Amino acid sequence: MATVSLEQVNKVYSNGFHAVQDLDLDVRDGEFMVLVGPSGCGKTTALRMVAGLEDISSGTLRIGGKPVNDVTPKDRDIAMVFQNYALYPHMTVSENIGFALTMRKVPKPKIQAKVKETAEILGLTEWLNRKPSQLSGGQRQRVAMGRAIVREPSVFLMDEPLSNLDAKLRVQMRAEVQRIQRRIAVATMYVTHDQVEAMTMGDRVAVMRSGVLQQVDHPQHLYDRPDNLFVAAFIGSPAMNLYEAAVTEGARSFRLGSQDIELPASVLAAHPGLAAYAGHKVVVGLRPEHLPAAVNGAAGPVLVGDVDLVEALGSELMVHFTIDARRVRAEGTTSADEEAVTESGEGVARVDPASPVKVGERATFAIKTDGIQFFAPDSGSAI
Numbered sequence: 001m002a003t004v005s006l007e008q009v010n011k012v013y014s015n016g017f018h019a020v021q022d023l024d025l026d027v028r029d030g031e032f033m034v035l036v037g038p039s040g041c042g043k044t045t046a047l048r049m050v051a052g053l054e055d056i057s058s059g060t061l062r063i064g065g066k067p068v069n070d071v072t073p074k075d076r077d078i079a080m081v082f083q084n085y086a087l088y089p090h091m092t093v094s095e096n097i098g099f100a101l102t103m104r105k106v107p108k109p110k111i112q113a114k115v116k117e118t119a120e121i122l123g124l125t126e127w128l129n130r131k132p133s134q135l136s137g138g139q140r141q142r143v144a145m146g147r148a149i150v151r152e153p154s155v156f157l158m159d160e161p162l163s164n165l166d167a168k169l170r171v172q173m174r175a176e177v178q179r180i181q182r183r184i185a186v187a188t189m190y191v192t193h194d195q196v197e198a199m200t201m202g203d204r205v206a207v208m209r210s211g212v213l214q215q216v217d218h219p220q221h222l223y224d225r226p227d228n229l230f231v232a233a234f235i236g237s238p239a240m241n242l243y244e245a246a247v248t249e250g251a252r253s254f255r256l257g258s259q260d261i262e263l264p265a266s267v268l269a270a271h272p273g274l275a276a277y278a279g280h281k282v283v284v285g286l287r288p289e290h291l292p293a294a295v296n297g298a299a300g301p302v303l304v305g306d307v308d309l310v311e312a313l314g315s316e317l318m319v320h321f322t323i324d325a326r327r328v329r330a331e332g333t334t335s336a337d338e339e340a341v342t343e344s345g346e347g348v349a350r351v352d353p354a355s356p357v358k359v360g361e362r363a364t365f366a367i368k369t370d371g372i373q374f375f376a377p378d379s380g381s382a383i
Contacts, residue, residue, distance in 0.1 A: 002064035002077070002154035003029050004050060004187055009059035011045050011211075019045045021211045023059070027155075030185040032178070034202030036192055037234070042211035043191045044159055050189060051080050051157050064154060079148035080157040083164060085140045087132040087147075094119075094128040097146040118150045121183060137165045138173055145177070149184060156181070156188040162197065174201055195235050199223065207231050224371075229283060229328070229380035232373060238288050238318065241347040242328035244377070245284040247277045254284060257325035257345060261301045267369050273383045274374055282383065283328050285373035288318070288348045291365040293355035301367045305347060307359050319349040319357050321365075 004027040011020040020042040027033040035043040048054040050061060052073030061068055068076050087096050095102075098115045106114075119125045122142045132140055141161055148156060161177070162170045178201055181188050192198055198205045199219040206216040207230070215227040226232035232240050246255045251274050253262045268274060274282070286303075294302050305321030323345040349365050357363045374383040 002187055003027060003062075004033075004155055004189065005060075005062040005065075006046070006050070007060040007062070009046070009049065009061060010057045011042070011049060011054060012057045019211050020049070023213055025206055025213060025216060027187045027189055029187055032181050032188045032190065032201060032203045034190045034192060034198040034205045035208060036195055036198035036205055037208035037214075039193060040210075041208040043193075043208050045211075046208075047157050047159055047189055047191050050155070051078060052076055077154040078157055079151050079153035079155075080159065081141075081144050081148050081161045083160045085132075085144045085164075087140060087143055089132050092129050092131060093124060093135070093143050093146075096132070096143055097124075097128075097150050099147060100151050114150050115146075118146045121149065121180060122146050136169075138169045138176075141165065141173060142176070145180060149180070153186065156186050158188065158190040160192055161190075163192075163194075170197075177201065196237055199235065205235075207234060209234075225382070226285075226373065227382055229285075229375050232285050232375065232382075233329075236287060238348045238350070240373070241286045241288065241291075242375075243284050243286075243323075243345065243347075244281060244326040244328060246281050247274060247279065249278050251275045251278040254282070256284065256303070257323050259304065259323070259325075261303070261367065263372075264300075264369055267372060270370070271374055271383055277374075277376075277383065281377050283375040283377055283380075285375065286347070286367065287371055288350035290368040290371035291347070291349035291351075292368070293319070293349070293351040293357055294364040294366040301369060303365045303367055304362055305349075305365065307357055307361055307363050308346070310357055310359055312353065315353065317351045317353050317355060317357060319351055319355075319363065319365075321347050321349060321363060323347060 006023050006025045009020060009023040012018050023046060035046060037043050045054060049056050056069050063076055094115050097118055098111045101111045101114060119128055124142055127139060162173050165173060174197060202219055204216055205219050205222055207214045209230050215222060215231045222235050233242060243256055251268060253260050305323045307319060307321050309320040311318035325345040327345050351357060376383055
């Protein structure tokens, strides 16, 4: 068993591109840590530095408390599962799983015992004599995991291992990967660009942007209390509605377009820094589920919008509406950037399927005020 620690780790390529900047990240023993972010954010580069496939420009990488910057990949006691499975097509499942042990010249009876044990964990026992071409995508991915598990490494590294699977199988394999990781209890770093995958799988989630770690926390805390605009916009599906707003004097309400939204004392207590923005602009965040359709005579603040589209999903309706407020771009840029805001005030509300909401009409949405988020328009930091 081991931990992984990256201390002020940087990766600068020969052309000057700074792929990873001052990365501080600790993966605990047995923890499932997910690195998530858009393409090019540095998450795979960070994983490859841990694997030893990329040199570290500066900083220290420790595995099991020992510096391994200059340790070769084969001596780091890690196992990596790739996106493309990387199975040997001419070998059976049994031979693929046991390949690493064969190369180490482990006695054949021991290899057979380890392969059998690993196959039982992965549910591959009946497929051991098949070739990869005779397997489904999910089965091939389990074989790739088996080849890593059989080595009994201290650390697992997974680089978007489910991205080649269809949507239904990907959901099934999420649970499989979690079950396997819990059973073997090995520190795991898992890279994905899919924030839903990150939220459903990780013990903790590290969000990266442009080579910089934005926030690392438990999934629910990331969702409920994002540190900045980027995390707020990136985590959640549908994305958080982000609008430019003006806080009134006394910070007892804010103006969203032509609508005044009263703030109860509980919100001011939860966001004491908001008082400093009285009379100034902020960015307000409202998640779709915090905007249910209001019933007649609903108490508390409401938001009124023009309904553009209603998506019926069976258990809920996704209501796309427009208000006359300036919307902050979903990529999480701040209103200090010229292209960060748009006059178009689209939004999405997640409402009950029985709600009488119709396209072309105005709808009133109750605001769950305990879910409102506020961000500084210049830095994008949470208030």
